[in-house]
Amino acid sequence: MEEPMIGSIPTMQEIPFFAHQKLRVLRNRGIIDPGKIEEYIARDGYLGLAKALTEMTPAEIIKEVTASGLRGRGGAGFPTGLKWQFCSQSKGDVKYVLCNADEGDPGAFMDRSVLEADPHAVLEGMVIAARAIGAHYGYIYCRAEYPLAIHQLNIAIAQARECGLLGKDILGTGFDFDLEIYQGAGAFVCGEETALMTSIEGKRGMPRPRPPFPAVAGLWGKPSVLNNVETFASVAQIVLKGAAWYASVGTEKSKGTKVFALTGDVNNVGLVEVPMGTTLRTIVYEIGGGIPGGKKFKAAQLGGPSGGCIPAEHLDASVDYEKVAELGAIMGSGGLIVMNEDKCIVDIARFFIDFCQDESCGKCTPCREGTKRMLQILTGITEGKGREGDIELLQEMAVIIKNSSLCGLGQTAPNPILSTIRYFRDEYEAHIREGRCPAGVCTALKRYTVDAEKCTGCGVCAKVCPTKAAKGEKKQPHEIDQATCIKCGVCMEKCKFEAIFVN
Amino acid sequence: MEEKIRITIDGREVTANPEQTILEAARENGIFIPTLCQYADTTNVGACRVCVVEVEKARTLVASCCMPVSAGMVVRTDTKAVRDAQRMIVELLWASGDHNCLVCEKNGNCELQDLVYWLGIEKPRFPIESPGYEIEKTNSMIVRDLNKCVLCGRCVRACNEIQVNEVLDFSLRGSRAKVGPAFDSDYIASECYFCGECVDACPVGAITFAQARFGGRPWELEKVRTTCTYCGVGCQLDLNINKGKIVKVTGNRDYGPPNQGSLCIKGRFAMDFVQHPDRLQRPLIRKNGELTEATWEEAYDLIARNLSAIKEEHGPDSIAGFASARCTNEENYLFQKFMRAVIGTNNVDHCARL
Numbered sequence: 001m002e003e004p005m006i007g008s009i010p011t012m013q014e015i016p017f018f019a020h021q022k023l024r025v026l027r028n029r030g031i032i033d034p035g036k037i038e039e040y041i042a043r044d045g046y047l048g049l050a051k052a053l054t055e056m057t058p059a060e061i062i063k064e065v066t067a068s069g070l071r072g073r074g075g076a077g078f079p080t081g082l083k084w085q086f087c088s089q090s091k092g093d094v095k096y097v098l099c100n101a102d103e104g105d106p107g108a109f110m111d112r113s114v115l116e117a118d119p120h121a122v123l124e125g126m127v128i129a130a131r132a133i134g135a136h137y138g139y140i141y142c143r144a145e146y147p148l149a150i151h152q153l154n155i156a157i158a159q160a161r162e163c164g165l166l167g168k169d170i171l172g173t174g175f176d177f178d179l180e181i182y183q184g185a186g187a188f189v190c191g192e193e194t195a196l197m198t199s200i201e202g203k204r205g206m207p208r209p210r211p212p213f214p215a216v217a218g219l220w221g222k223p224s225v226l227n228n229v230e231t232f233a234s235v236a237q238i239v240l241k242g243a244a245w246y247a248s249v250g251t252e253k254s255k256g257t258k259v260f261a262l263t264g265d266v267n268n269v270g271l272v273e274v275p276m277g278t279t280l281r282t283i284v285y286e287i288g289g290g291i292p293g294g295k296k297f298k299a300a301q302l303g304g305p306s307g308g309c310i311p312a313e314h315l316d317a318s319v320d321y322e323k324v325a326e327l328g329a330i331m332g333s334g335g336l337i338v339m340n341e342d343k344c345i346v347d348i349a350r351f352f353i354d355f356c357q358d359e360s361c362g363k364c365t366p367c368r369e370g371t372k373r374m375l376q377i378l379t380g381i382t383e384g385k386g387r388e389g390d391i392e393l394l395q396e397m398a399v400i401i402k403n404s405s406l407c408g409l410g411q412t413a414p415n416p417i418l419s420t421i422r423y424f425r426d427e428y429e430a431h432i433r434e435g436r437c438p439a440g441v442c443t444a445l446k447r448y449t450v451d452a453e454k455c456t457g458c459g460v461c462a463k464v465c466p467t468k469a470a471k472g473e474k475k476q477p478h479e480i481d482q483a484t485c486i487k488c489g490v491c492m493e494k495c496k497f498e499a500i501f502v503n
Numbered sequence: 504m505e506e507k508i509r510i511t512i513d514g515r516e517v518t519a520n521p522e523q524t525i526l527e528a529a530r531e532n533g534i535f536i537p538t539l540c541q542y543a544d545t546t547n548v549g550a551c552r553v554c555v556v557e558v559e560k561a562r563t564l565v566a567s568c569c570m571p572v573s574a575g576m577v578v579r580t581d582t583k584a585v586r587d588a589q590r591m592i593v594e595l596l597w598a599s600g601d602h603n604c605l606v607c608e609k610n611g612n613c614e615l616q617d618l619v620y621w622l623g624i625e626k627p628r629f630p631i632e633s634p635g636y637e638i639e640k641t642n643s644m645i646v647r648d649l650n651k652c653v654l655c656g657r658c659v660r661a662c663n664e665i666q667v668n669e670v671l672d673f674s675l676r677g678s679r680a681k682v683g684p685a686f687d688s689d690y691i692a693s694e695c696y697f698c699g700e701c702v703d704a705c706p707v708g709a710i711t712f713a714q715a716r717f718g719g720r721p722w723e724l725e726k727v728r729t730t731c732t733y734c735g736v737g738c739q740l741d742l743n744i745n746k747g748k749i750v751k752v753t754g755n756r757d758y759g760p761p762n763q764g765s766l767c768i769k770g771r772f773a774m775d776f777v778q779h780p781d782r783l784q785r786p787l788i789r790k791n792g793e794l795t796e797a798t799w800e801e802a803y804d805l806i807a808r809n810l811s812a813i814k815e816e817h818g819p820d821s822i823a824g825f826a827s828a829r830c831t832n833e834e835n836y837l838f839q840k841f842m843r844a845v846i847g848t849n850n851v852d853h854c855a856r857l
């Protein structure tokens with residue numbers, strides 16, 4: 001690599017990590033001091049709110065948001081404008097605007113980042129939503145594990161109130177809206193909308209059946225709108241700059257940008273914001289800078305624990321709601337975990353179903369018991385106890401669990417299993433039929449073997465082996481007894497002739 | 504009255520009330536949909552998912568117990584997808600605990616057993632794994648064996664919504680989730696009032712009557728309707744009798760008011776006095792300072808003679824009557840009538856006023 005010369009330091013736009021990004025939700029991050037409302041205002045903050053409150057009717061706000069094509073960034077991608085419209089049509093003088101800042105997906109931190117770096121953007125979006133549906137009170141359901149986000153939000157709320165941007169008679173328009181933070185105790189399922197509302201009501205966070213939908217009977221049975229942090233953070237700009245501006249990037253059905261938490265086996269990890277429809281390849285190789293150590297890309301897990309694995313053959317797929325779903329993953333809240341060839345796909349599926357089983361609320365049978373049994377079967381496979389028929393049973397269970405669970409958790413929990421079987425069935429089969437983990441990850445399936453050509457019969461392996469599985473005559477090639485080998489690997493480590501390998 | 508709407512269930516066009524769930528509409532029309540967590544007069548929570556059906560244009564199967572009907576809805580209760588799901592769910596429940604009917608008090612009256620039988624499941628495809636909880640026998644009234652619990656939540660709703668005692672709820676998550684009083688304590692150490700509503704609500708053998716253990720199988724028990732003798736409310740109950748002996752007391756929701764099947768600790772658990780050996784079963788008359796057994800005729804005769812004599816000599820107001828809260832309203836009514844009309848005095852009262 002050429003040393004960059006003094007005076008030719010590249011601009012941000014010349015660095016691929018930045019060049020392919022388009023910052024809308026993250027536009028203020030690292031640029032303003034989130035503790036100073038003036039800095040937010042200096043970057044056109046609260047102009048959208050002012051426009052919404054002084055120049056637009058609620059119906060016009062909803063029309064604009066609908067026209068922008070904005071879809072919920074919390075998971076399901078439901079059209080935000082439509083959601084607001086449903087709620088605005090619900091009768092009742094008490095309605096709520098709720099912000100989902102539970103961010104339960106492991107490894108995801110886009111919502112935290114927005115709350116910490118640009119809290120006013122979320123508040124502004126919430127007030128606009130409140131105006132659109134006729135609500136006067138709101139909650140931000142933020143997980144308690146985000147103390148800095150809560151701290152910044154508290155400062156922002158206090159400043160907004162002081163400036164007349166929150167509370168009674170906002171901007172002198174006669175419109176009232178106030179809100180408070182409700183701290184969640186870190187249950188993944190509390191990110192599910194009905195569980196979140198049940199939790200705010202002070203009960204155990206468990207989902208309830210829909211209908212009634214929150215737009216009709218949400219928090220305390222009142223019509224409510226729940227949106228994700230990133231969704232709210234997009235609203236003010238839509239109102240200010242117009243639907244057409246927002247829809248100018250993205251695909252036909254997925255407009256705007258999406259923030260991804262890029263992580264795993266990739267050189268540049270972190271939050272990236274790209275136009276909808278950017279290819280996976282661009283995200284992984286251009287922005288992410290490729291896979292470290294010259295390893296091969298195996299798959300990307302998209303959509304958090306209940307998402308799916310997208311394999312190398314689909315690297316050129318456009319990342320948008322439709323395409324991602326077609327490939328067996330979900331957009332989710334934007335978790336994107338890159339995996340290289342050293343990862344065992346069965347182990348990955350096992351990891352995610354383990355998470356879902358742990359986080360299942362325990363209410364409905366398919367999710368509670370079904371995920372447990374799928375975990376058991378997968379664990380068996382990784383331990384060499386897989387049986388013929390396991391794959392088919394997993395598939396049958398996956399379909400039924402998706403089809404019959406009460407909430408989105410159970411309805412999506414089988415995704416990692418289905419997508420990994422879909423793309424990597426041969427790896428499952430290698431585990432089950434050949435007792436072999438192609439990636440060499442599953443300990444129980446490792447076979448330490450002596451290469452007779454290279455072995456000099458020095459006897460070091462036999463000496464260090466704690467179970468006396470490695471043995472042989474002096475000066476003769478040694479052998480490892482698989483029945484007593486505990487796969488500790490010490491023989492391989494100590495062999496000076498690299499005569500021991502794993503397969 | 505709201506307009507009726509038309510829906511189609513299994514190819515049959517039926518009318519339904521827009522407030523109804525699919526399950527209610529189906530039942531009203533004699534179409535069977537199995538259920539487990541659904542429990543009348545409590546919230547439909549959609550927990551067990553046994554009642555799933557196919558609804559045209561729906562993305563997934565639908566829990567019929569909590570899905571309202573809508574005009575033109577097309578429902579199928581018997582497709583392969585429905586049965587496959589029901590079978591899987593029941594297998595999962597079966598394998599999740601110690602559902603050994605040999606020693607289960609609910610054998611023959613168990614909703615999980617009924618489901619297994621109805622679906623014709625020979626054996627679950629999953630290894631049977633009981634959680635291994637200790638059986639709670641810390642009191643003389645209710646036995647809890649959470650190894651048999653299917654987490655339908657009926658006890659929780661019975662406790663919170665019917666009796667409003669707010670003792671039971673869920674704790675923990677995932678497959679470790681369990682039901683019980685706060686802080687995982689046992690019933691006796693909790694705020695439990697021992698109304699026994701949870702016992703009646705439990706569809707399986709997880710919550711059972713301690714006194715009834717080995718007292719008789721469901722098909723050996725004769726149910727005799729009676730009125731509770733503990734207070735004037737007049738709660739209707741079923742004495743469960745085996746060979747002339749009361750084994751347990753159950754509520755019966757079909758009897759309706761005043762108690763709609765609910766009972767309190769006394770009506771539920773304190774009926775054993777009926778067969779107590781010390782219980783007075785014949786009248787006793789003191790003769791020469793000794794209480795001696797007499798016939799009812801002798802006793803009534805003596806009472807009538809003595810009361811008439813006192814009334815004659817001292818006037819009716821020299822007599823006072825005192826009734827018991829353990830008699831029914833009707834008996835108390837008769838008693839005051841007797842005092843007023845026969846004796847001729849208003850001196851009548853009742854222990855509940857003390």
Ligand SMILES: Cc1cc2nc3c(=O)[nH]c(=O)nc-3n(C[C@H](O)[C@H](O)[C@H](O)COP(=O)(O)O)c2cc1C
Pocket residue numbers: 071072073074075076077078080100101102103104105188189190191192193194226227228229231232333407408409
């Ligand atoms: C198990 C589960 C967990 C969820 N967790 C979150 C979360 O952490 N944050 C979030 O915004 N949405 C989460 N959702 C999605 C919400 O239910 C809801 O759809 C979303 O907050 C609506 O906002 P949106 O329309 O702006 O996306 C979760 C859904 C499920 C089923």
Ligand code: FES
Pocket residue numbers: 537538539540541548549550551552553554555566567568569
């Ligand atoms: S009976 Fe409908 S979900 Fe349990």
